[in-house]
Amino acid sequence: MKIEDALLTKNPCYKTGRKIEVKGLMLHSVGCTQPHAMAFVRSWNSPDYERACVHGFIDAETGVVYQTLPWAHRGWHGASGPNGSVNNTHIGVEMCESGSLKYTHGATFECSNPDEAKTMAKRTFDSAVELFAYLCKKYRLDPLEDGVIISHKEGHDRGVASGHVDPEHLWTQLSMPLSMDVFRKAVKAKLDSGDVYCDEYPTHLQAKDLADLPEEAIVEKVGPLFTADHRAYGVMAAVSMAQFILESAYGKSELAQNANNCFGMKKTLSGNCWGGSAWDGESFYTKKTTEEYKVGEISIITADFRKYPCVEASIADHSAYLLGAKNGDKLRYEGIAELTDYHDVAQCIKDGGYATSSTYVEKLCRIIEKWDLTRFNFVDRDFVV
Numbered sequence: 001m002k003i004e005d006a007l008l009t010k011n012p013c014y015k016t017g018r019k020i021e022v023k024g025l026m027l028h029s030v031g032c033t034q035p036h037a038m039a040f041v042r043s044w045n046s047p048d049y050e051r052a053c054v055h056g057f058i059d060a061e062t063g064v065v066y067q068t069l070p071w072a073h074r075g076w077h078g079a080s081g082p083n084g085s086v087n088n089t090h091i092g093v094e095m096c097e098s099g100s101l102k103y104t105h106g107a108t109f110e111c112s113n114p115d116e117a118k119t120m121a122k123r124t125f126d127s128a129v130e131l132f133a134y135l136c137k138k139y140r141l142d143p144l145e146d147g148v149i150i151s152h153k154e155g156h157d158r159g160v161a162s163g164h165v166d167p168e169h170l171w172t173q174l175s176m177p178l179s180m181d182v183f184r185k186a187v188k189a190k191l192d193s194g195d196v197y198c199d200e201y202p203t204h205l206q207a208k209d210l211a212d213l214p215e216e217a218i219v220e221k222v223g224p225l226f227t228a229d230h231r232a233y234g235v236m237a238a239v240s241m242a243q244f245i246l247e248s249a250y251g252k253s254e255l256a257q258n259a260n261n262c263f264g265m266k267k268t269l270s271g272n273c274w275g276g277s278a279w280d281g282e283s284f285y286t287k288k289t290t291e292e293y294k295v296g297e298i299s300i301i302t303a304d305f306r307k308y309p310c311v312e313a314s315i316a317d318h319s320a321y322l323l324g325a326k327n328g329d330k331l332r333y334e335g336i337a338e339l340t341d342y343h344d345v346a347q348c349i350k351d352g353g354y355a356t357s358s359t360y361v362e363k364l365c366r367i368i369e370k371w372d373l374t375r376f377n378f379v380d381r382d383f384v385v
Contacts, residue, residue: 001065001127001134002063002065003065003066003067004067005067006037006041006067007069008041008044008069010045011044011049011053013069014053014069014073015047016074017073017234017337019073019074020073020087020088020089021072021324022071022089022090022091023090024086024089024090024148024150025093025132025135025148025149025150026077026090026091026093026150027093027149027151027167028054028167029097029152029167029169030094030095030096031097031103031169032097035060035061035096035097036061036096037057037058037059037064038059040094041066041068051076053068053069053075053076053077055068055070056094058093058095058128059096060095060124063126063127065127070232071091071135071138071276072276072323072324074087074088075092078090078152078155079162080162081155081159081160081161082159083158083160085160085161086155086160091135093131095125096124097121097124098120098121100112100116107164107165111173114174122176122178129183129186133187133190133191134196136148136149140281143187143191144185149180149184149187151168152164152165152167153167168180200312203310204310204312205222205225205310205311206311207260207262208257210222210250210251211251215250218251219241219373222244223241225311225312226241226376227378228378229312229315229316230377230378232319233323234323235322235323235336236377237376237378238374238377239345239349240319241371241373241376242346242365242367242368243263243349243364244262244315245367245371246364247264248263251311254287255305259283259284259285259307260308260309260313262314262318263314263317263318264289264305265318267284267303267304267305267306269321276316276324277317277320278313278314278320279317283308284306284307285305285307286303287302287303287305288300288303322349327352327353332353342365349364
């Protein structure tokens with residue numbers, strides 16, 4: 001499976017920046033004669049496109065997945081019904097359709113080339129199986145559990161989505177032996193096979209690779225990783241980088257070197273209940289650490305810390321935590337993605353209880369200014385295709 005980065009950074013949904021705790025996945029079909037995913041990306045990546053925003057499109061000619069929203073970002077793909085909105089719980093993915101279809105009334109279509117249409121429909125089906133298996137693994141979802149994997153039609157039947165009939169209408173009218181039950185079983189089989197892989201972290205940078213590098217070289221090496229994370233999650237790169245430097249001593253701390261944990265993320269944090277966590281829920285590293293629960297009083301404790309497969313996973317989990325961690329019903333770091341001044345972002349992190357040091361904000365700001373880390377902040381430029 002190949003996933004291309006095509007985030008709709010100009011779409012109002014992306015800019016809203018709301019996150020969800022992922023509880024399921026919804027499969028859509030575009031309902032129009034357009035096999036090319038990039039046609040939708042170009043059209044939807046506009047500040048004026050307020051009608052919809054999904055997490056991804058599957059190209060009908062290649063099977064390539066074009067990711068258009070961060071997975072744990074709240075999309076506008078299913079609308080709502082009398083029982084709520086699927087947008088609050090599910091990732092939504094659209095399958096593109098053959099150009100040989102001609103819609104005549106509602107979801108009814110004519111087909112000038114059935115063989116081509118079936119080939120494309122099977123191609124998008126197979127890619128969706130791989131993608132959904134990957135997402136089930138990522139979010140620890142059971143594809144056969146009731147309500148986890150649903151279609152837009154099933155969402156409407158459940159009262160949590162608008163009145164659409166996709167994608168079942170596509171398979172039925174093309175006389176294909178496909179259904180949502182077949183799809184869910186295929187996802188389960190793929191998951192059980194153990195052959196579920198997606199290279200989510202392109203460099204797989206190991207903290208050990210930083211051990212012998214000078215500080216300046218480390219800043220330049222990891223900077224692009226934080227820019228990419230800022231783009232995907234909305235958490236300011238300059239502040240995240242400063243935390244990386246402070247918390248992990250430029251990736252050279254014991255915790256970073258042995259667990260790729262660059263932010264001091266403990267095993268237990270806010271009940272571990274936020275969407276998009278990059279931690280596998282199991283791997284950890286135990287070490288002694290210092291805490292300043294009262295100003296001037298330093299305590300030494302032994303704690304379990306999260307262990308990650310690479311530095312990028314540590315960065316992603318850090319951002320997911322800042323966006324989704326709660327204190328009761330209230331977000332710990334509410335509004336952090338909307339802040340534009342690094343002093344304010346650092347203060348938001350301190351106020352939310354991330355660190356116990358009384359000088360945490362000042363330390364972060366000094367690091368940002370020393371290395372001019374604001375140059376790594378993601379700037380929303382024109383989308384290039």
